[in-house]
Amino acid sequence: xxxxxxxxxxxxxxxxxxxxxxxxxxxxxxxxxxxxxxxxxxxxxxxxxxxxxxxxxxxxxxxxxxxxxxxxxxxxxxxxxxxxxxxxxxxxxxxxxxxxxxxxxxxxxxxxxxxxxxxxxxxxxxxxxxxxxxxxxxxxxxxxxxxxxxxxxxxxxxxxxxxxxxxxxxxxxxxxxxxxxxxxxxxxxxxxxxxxxxxxxxxxxxxxxxxxxxxxxxxxxxxxxxxxxxxxxxxxxxxxxxxxxxxxxxxxxxxxxxxxxxxxxxxxxxxxxxxxxxxxxxxxxxxxxxxxxxxxxxxxxxxxxxxxx
Amino acid sequence: xxxxxxxxxxxxxxxxxxxxxxxxxxxxxxxxxxxxxxxxxxxxxxxxxxxxxxxxxxxxxxxxxxxxxxxxxxxxxxxxxxxxxxxxxxxxxxxxxxxxxxxxxxxxxxxxxxxxxxxxxxxxxxxxxxxxxxxxxxxxxxxxxxxxxxxxxxxxxxxxxxxxxxxxxxxxxxxxxxxxxxxxxxxxxxxxxxxxxxxxxxxxxxxxxxxxxxxxxxxxxxxxxxxxxxxxxxxxxxxxxxxxxxxxxxxxxxxxxxxxxxxxxxxxxxxxxxxxxxxxxxxxxxxxxxxxxxxxxxxxxxxxxxxxxxxxxxxxxxxxxxxxxxxxxxxxxxxxxxxxxxxxxxxxxxxxxxxxxx
Numbered sequence: 001x002x003x004x005x006x007x008x009x010x011x012x013x014x015x016x017x018x019x020x021x022x023x024x025x026x027x028x029x030x031x032x033x034x035x036x037x038x039x040x041x042x043x044x045x046x047x048x049x050x051x052x053x054x055x056x057x058x059x060x061x062x063x064x065x066x067x068x069x070x071x072x073x074x075x076x077x078x079x080x081x082x083x084x085x086x087x088x089x090x091x092x093x094x095x096x097x098x099x100x101x102x103x104x105x106x107x108x109x110x111x112x113x114x115x116x117x118x119x120x121x122x123x124x125x126x127x128x129x130x131x132x133x134x135x136x137x138x139x140x141x142x143x144x145x146x147x148x149x150x151x152x153x154x155x156x157x158x159x160x161x162x163x164x165x166x167x168x169x170x171x172x173x174x175x176x177x178x179x180x181x182x183x184x185x186x187x188x189x190x191x192x193x194x195x196x197x198x199x200x201x202x203x204x205x206x207x208x209x210x211x212x213x214x215x216x217x218x219x220x221x222x223x224x225x226x227x228x229x230x231x232x233x234x235x236x237x238x239x240x241x242x243x244x245x246x247x248x249x250x251x252x253x254x255x256x257x258x259x260x261x262x263x264x265x266x267x268x269x270x271x272x273x274x275x276x277x278x279x280x281x282x283x284x285x286x287x288x289x290x291x292x293x294x295x296x297x298x299x300x301x302x303x304x305x306x307x308x309x
Numbered sequence: 310x311x312x313x314x315x316x317x318x319x320x321x322x323x324x325x326x327x328x329x330x331x332x333x334x335x336x337x338x339x340x341x342x343x344x345x346x347x348x349x350x351x352x353x354x355x356x357x358x359x360x361x362x363x364x365x366x367x368x369x370x371x372x373x374x375x376x377x378x379x380x381x382x383x384x385x386x387x388x389x390x391x392x393x394x395x396x397x398x399x400x401x402x403x404x405x406x407x408x409x410x411x412x413x414x415x416x417x418x419x420x421x422x423x424x425x426x427x428x429x430x431x432x433x434x435x436x437x438x439x440x441x442x443x444x445x446x447x448x449x450x451x452x453x454x455x456x457x458x459x460x461x462x463x464x465x466x467x468x469x470x471x472x473x474x475x476x477x478x479x480x481x482x483x484x485x486x487x488x489x490x491x492x493x494x495x496x497x498x499x500x501x502x503x504x505x506x507x508x509x510x511x512x513x514x515x516x517x518x519x520x521x522x523x524x525x526x527x528x529x530x531x532x533x534x535x536x537x538x539x540x541x542x543x544x545x546x547x548x549x550x551x552x553x554x555x556x557x558x559x560x561x562x563x564x565x566x567x568x569x570x571x572x573x574x575x576x577x578x579x580x581x582x583x584x585x586x587x588x589x590x591x592x593x594x595x596x597x598x599x600x601x602x603x604x605x606x607x608x609x610x611x612x613x614x615x616x617x618x619x620x621x622x623x624x625x626x627x628x629x630x631x632x633x634x635x636x637x638x639x640x641x642x643x644x645x646x647x648x649x650x651x652x653x654x655x656x657x658x659x660x661x662x663x664x665x666x667x
Contacts, residue, residue, distance in 0.1 A: 061651075061652060061655075062414065063414060063415060063416070064388075064411045064412075064414055064415040065415060081659070081663060082663070082667070083659075083662060083663040083666050083667055086666060086667055087666055149538050149540065150538060150539050150540050151538055151539050152538075167479065170479075170523075170525055252525045252526060252527075253485045253524075253525060253526020253527055253665065254520075254523070254524070254525075254526060254665050254666065256666055261662075264486070264658070264662065266385065267379070267381040267382050267384070267385065268381050268486055268655075268658055269655045269658060269659065270381070270384060270385070270408075270411060270655070271655070272385070
């Protein structure tokens with residue numbers, strides 16, 4: 001019986017594969033697929049090396065070049081200036097608030113998107129979720145300026161109702177509003193698969209055994225969705241921790257996050273040594289914070305497979 | 310007699326007229342596909358386009374592209390390119406004199422001492438403290454006190470102290486690093502000019518009080534949109550921005566307060582590492598920017614006094630102290646030597662940031 005051309009092509013490809021990747025190497029196949037991702041991550045880590053190197057060299061203002069010799073002067077300068085501590089605390093505090101509020105808003109959204117029996121509603125929720133991705137952070141921030149400005153939509157509405165104007169733009173809460181809106185789609189996207197993995201029958205069984213919806217949520221759905229919550233929390237927290245545009249645009253210049261300090265050091269002050277020191281310190285603080293979250297709450301969706309076993 | 314002119318003859322005559330300022334030997338140089346000139350956006354790039362770049366292209370046939378990367382952001386890119394022996398990302402950098410001096414100290418700028426039109430410029434066009442001419446200052450500008458007309462029905466404010474008036478809480482704006490404001494704050498805070506840079510405490514005290522006013526901090530385009538959207542009533546900004554806002558119909562005026570206002574200069578420089586022909590035409594561009602014709606059109610568009618004698622001030626700025634044209638005008642302003650700015654301005658930025666972010 002003659003084989004079809006398609007099968008012959010597949011056979012040929014199989015032959016090539018067997019030559020390039022012999023069967024004894026088969027156990028290594030999963031690792032081979034990891035190589036590109038590991039290379040990319042490796043590049044990111046490698047980029048920290050010159051940054052760390054620069055952080056150990058002080059700027060010579062006679063030549064505007066970094067010193068040849070190493071010192072901890074830049075780290076000492078960062079630690080000696082309270083403003084960096086203030087900005088770091090503002091960033092960490094802001095990231096925590098944004099993470100909490102975003103998860104609170106994302107959870108019902110994701111749950112409804114996963115559970116709804118109406119395809120039209122699911123489509124609407126999905127479109128609403130993906131639309132902001134096509135707009136971009138800077139444009140969205142400027143959108144907020146239009147909405148929340150002195151003569152913006154919100155204040156026009158309040159004025160029409162005879163209410164005093166709202167002053168939220170160019171304040172810390174204003175920055176948080178912008179960040180929550182920016183992070184919401186990320187959190188929903190991280191939560192949805194975790195909620196999909198929670199069988200609806202479990203919720204029905206809980207209700208059948210007399211649990212109220214709130215009790216079912218608290219005792220059944222949330223624990224089962226924990227991997228998604230942890231993953232979404234980590235992603236939102238780290239993205240907020242390093243965000244630059246939203247605090248810059250919506251903060252009015254006096255509510256900067258630490259990323260602005262890094263930018264200012266590199267570009268405004270022209271001091272890559274100082275910028276490197278702030279960046280390294282912030283990377284360390286962020287990594288420790290995420291490490292603590294993972295240690296406390298598990299590996300999120302990575303740990304989910306382990307738990308199901 | 311009928312005059313018969315062929316299309317070719319008209320084009321040839323036109324081209325010859327357009328190229329008139331450049332001798333044949335100059336035009337014989339290999340022309341680059343384009344020249345890239347870094348510029349600021351808004352009224353700044355419009356003025357450069359109308360006053361320098363377009364006429365330059367008309368005469369040489371070389372298109373000029375404006376790169377609107379911020380001056381602070383292009384600097385490390387140029388420095389890295391020169392250090393690594395790569396071609397720099399731009400041909401001409403239109404820059405603040407302070408930043409340009411930093412690049413000159415780093416040794417990444419070409420010498421411009423051989424440009425013919427430099428001889429016709431005022432002495433202030435040449436940077437002090439260098440053997441050669443690593444940059445050329447092109448014009449002066451003043452950081453004025455700009456205000457919304459509606460907020461001052463009884464006439465313009467006469468002091469920087471107005472920024473501390475509780476009426477203007479949340480309605481004051483400065484540059485995000487305080488550039489242009491530190492020396493004015495020093496005087497407004499009761500300090501002396503002579504104490505700059507050794508004792509700037511009066512400036513920091515004034516800025517601390519200003520912090521309590523919840524000021525907005527931004528860049529050139531922010532001031533225009535803030536005035537336009539009714540977000541602010543007073544600001545310390547460069548005259549060109551206030552004037553552009555006024556010309557676009559926003560009810561904004563400006564003044565030089567009794568304490569004075571900081572005057573500074575911008576310049577042009579060429580990074581090292583360009584191919585020979587590109588360097589040649591980049592120099593021709595800078596040389597043309599110093600010509601009477603280009604200086605008149607460019608600086609009139611900006612509303613700033615060029616550093617070439619004999620320029621006619623724009624009608625709306627004649628007699629305006631923010632458009633200094635005589636020694637008496639300059640005496641009212643606060644001029645900090647570039648050497649001090651190069652050495653200390655970064656510290657002032659940090660201190661300003663420390664107060665505003667605290």
